[in-house]
Amino acid sequence: MTENKTFTMIKPDAVENGHIGAILEKITAAGFKIVALKYTQLSLRDAKEFYAVHKERPFFEELVTFMTRGPIVAAILEKENAVEDFRVLIGATNPAEAAEGTIRKLFATSIGENAVHGSDSDENAAIEGAFHFSGREVYA
Ligand code: ATP
Numbered sequence: 001m002t003e004n005k006t007f008t009m010i011k012p013d014a015v016e017n018g019h020i021g022a023i024l025e026k027i028t029a030a031g032f033k034i035v036a037l038k039y040t041q042l043s044l045r046d047a048k049e050f051y052a053v054h055k056e057r058p059f060f061e062e063l064v065t066f067m068t069r070g071p072i073v074a075a076i077l078e079k080e081n082a083v084e085d086f087r088v089l090i091g092a093t094n095p096a097e098a099a100e101g102t103i104r105k106l107f108a109t110s111i112g113e114n115a116v117h118g119s120d121s122d123e124n125a126a127i128e129g130a131f132h133f134s135g136r137e138v139y140a
Pocket residue numbers: 054059062063092093111112113114116117118119120
């Protein structure tokens with residue numbers, strides 16, 4: 001995956017609350033092109049692998065329980081400066097600290113149940129995209 005891509009998930013809370021359409025609309029309106037898209041559910045094993053970097057954190061069990069409790073939408077997005085621009089679009093991890101108009105300000109409910117994931121580096125975007133999609137599922 002090249003440097004103009006990022007990876008996102010619409011998390012179980014936002015799916016449960018009926019926000020898939022509104023979030024995809026915000027993403028495309030901000031200039032991101034959806035190059036891969038999937039409605040799926042993480043197994044416990046998937047979630048533990050995806051969030052392995054956080055395994056020593058006190059919220060790890062809460063995080064994997066939350067991320068596996070219902071379906072998610074996974075997507076690879078393309079835009080110049082994608083990783084950084086997408087982090088701006090989603091806002092701070094804690095919705096109480098997220099800027100007005102950001103996806104987390106609009107749709108998240110708490111620091112744990114915060115509506116969306118966004119990759120934090122080009123390297124992780126590539127790893128996370130490959131975790132969810134095979135090459136033939138990416139229309140870049
Ligand atoms: P993400 O990686 O999902 O885009 P982020 O990069 O903003 O979020 P991280 O520090 O990577 O934040 O944390 C990963 C996820 O773990 C958060 O999005 C949230 O769902 C959960 N999380 C982070 N901090 C806490 C906390 N203090 N209590 C509960 N859950 C938390």
